Amino acid sequence: MNRYSVLIIGGGPCGLMLANELGRRNISVLLIDEKPSTAFNPQANATQARTMEHFRRLGFADEVRALGLPADYPTDIAYFTRYAGYELARFSLPSSGAARSQIQTLTGSWSAAELPHRVSQKWVEKVLYEHALACDSNTICFNHRLLGFEQQPDGITAVIEDIENGMTFKTRADYLVGADGARSLVRQSLGIHYLGEGGAVREFMGGRMHAMYIRVPDFYTVSGHAPAWMNVTFNRDRRAFMAAVDGKSEFAFHTQLRADEDEATLSDADATDMFQAAMGAQVDVEILSRGTWRAGFTLVAERMQSGRIFLGGDAAHLFTPTGGLGYNTAIEDAVNLGWKLATVVRGAAPHSLLATYELERRPAAVRNTNYARQFADSLGANIAAAELENDSAAGAEARARAGEYFNRHARKEFNIPGITFGCRYDDSPIIIADGDPPPDRANVYIPTSCPGGRAPHLWLGEDHSLYDELSFEWTLLLLGTKPASVAGVETAFAEAGLKLKVVDITDEEARDIYETDLALIRPDQVVAFRGQEISDPRTLTARVSGHVQPEIDLSPAQG
Secondary structure (H helix, E strand, O other), rough: OEEEEEEEOOHHHHHHHHHHHHHOOOOOEEEOOOOOOOOOOOOOEEEHHHHHHHHHHHOOOHHHHHOOOOOOOOEEEEEOOOOOOOOOOEOOOHHHHHHHHHHHOOOOHOOOOOOOEEEOOHHHHHHHHHHHHHHOEEEEEEEEEEEEEEEHHHHEEEEEEEOOOOEEEEEEEEEEEEEOOOOOHHHHHHHOEEEEEEEOOOOOOEEEEEEEHHHHOHHHHHHHHOOOOEEEEOOOOOEEEEEEOOOOOOOEEEOOOOOOOOOOOHHHHHHHHHHHHHHHOOOOOOOOOOOOOOOOOEEEEEOOOOOOEEOOOHEEEEOOOOHHHHHHHHHHHHHHHHHHHHHHOOOOHHHHHHHHHHHHHHHHHHHHHHHHHHHHHHHHHHOOOOOOOOOOOOHHHHHHHHHHHHHHHHHHHHHHHHHHOOOOOOOOOOOOOOOOOOOOEEOEEOOOOOOOOOOOOEEEEOOOHHHHOOOOEEEEEEEOOOOOHHHHHHHHHHHHHOEEEEEEEEHHHHHHHHHOOOOEOOOEEEEEEEEOOOOOOHHHHHHOOOOOOOOOOOOOOOO
16 A cells, blocks of 8 residues: 555535645545546635735736736626626636735735636646646555545545546545535544534525536627626526636626426527526637536534644635635635645644634634625525616616615625735634734724734735745744844744744834734744744743644544
8 A cells, every 4th residue: 555644535616726735745644536527517716815915925816817807807896686687796806917916015804925826627737736746755546536534643544436437545644624515424423513504495595506618709899888798687587696707708608597397307499598697698608517506505614624634725614605605715715724834744743733724724714715605695685676677767766776875785795905904813722922902893804913813924025025025834923124033033043943943134114013023934924923032932832833722623524
């Protein structure tokens, strides 16, 4: 049997991002996925700014930003009675080209190294796959499925099938990560259940949804409206949302199924009729793929760890996609778990460090799923007036009311720096907490060096971010012009087998933002400690690397 440090089940965003995090650290990984390749369907369409910052940390943010919509295509969110009907509201956002220049002028809530990017998951997965495959320590096998596994105190034994030839083989790994989606075999085998709301029923975004990946060459000509990235219909007949995929003719269309529509018997002609109803005009449609899914979930696994086994992505939390939080939360799972697994595998930290993955990421999942539910409630509970589409004074008044509502809603759902940057790990045992963190608000983010949250960002020069100075591992920022001796810290980290980069930032703006002389930044760009001095470097090093926490339970769990 081949033996790997980490076996990853699932080649979606979470699994592939984790393979990148581990592969960059030369940790041996076997990743398997049942699909023949990365995704064909568009799936998620919104890469949040924090995710783009992580892609920048890995060196391929520009590669991702070049994909998807044309550089000059607006990423607006627009609301219509029907796509060729009345426009009700529009929330304007910059194109990917404009985002590159605008980001360096923004401060406050949007002080960041990257802005969001609207790109289909199918293209992001290809980038993640190619970069993970380039890591010599990674082995990636599509067309392979997990049949079962057994956990022992010293590792995992898994049985895997090669789908192409039907052959099975066993492999050994020190750790197993289930990033295998909502129907996760790993989670179910461990007897771990989802907790939360299992399927809210709403007028829209609650219940059965039909997804279609379509090509509509004449959409923009027939609609008569300015292009938008997200296109939402609001009427009493056929509600839908639709993301532009290539900015030319391809779209990801999702509509709520009515009670009399049976997904099991829907034909291509039926599906086309649903789109035509949302369009409000006849137009040629080519269906590239389609399928049914269910909206209304606000679910988080009761546990995200069982001994040497971890859950991430949809296997750990299931969202209604309002706000675009599911895929981005999955990326953060991988980033958080990646550096911790690598540190333990290298022998630089005890198993107890891994217990902080669930302690940090499960509350984050609860937070984010609840935010997504709020957006879904706001969007789905609003019911169209009977006269909304009438060419009358009453119709115009109804459309004005609807427009005011959706303008407010769009700002709440799509201007979310607080959600994007404000996730915190204040209760984590590897955070040296001090002071009071700012309140958690969806639409406002207050940069702070208060340990437990994202390190405050600033630009050090043209296209040169403070984040570009941070190490892939640990970073100690020396801020301002006051000299500080950190030789003891460097020694303590070296003795512990941890890589530490000391960065001297004399910019007084940085000192003002961080409000301290020293800030210790984790590999995931989270502040672990701040202060004017470090009086006991060895104790600090032991604390932030998990040496002072109780060991995790390694009792065998069968699969």
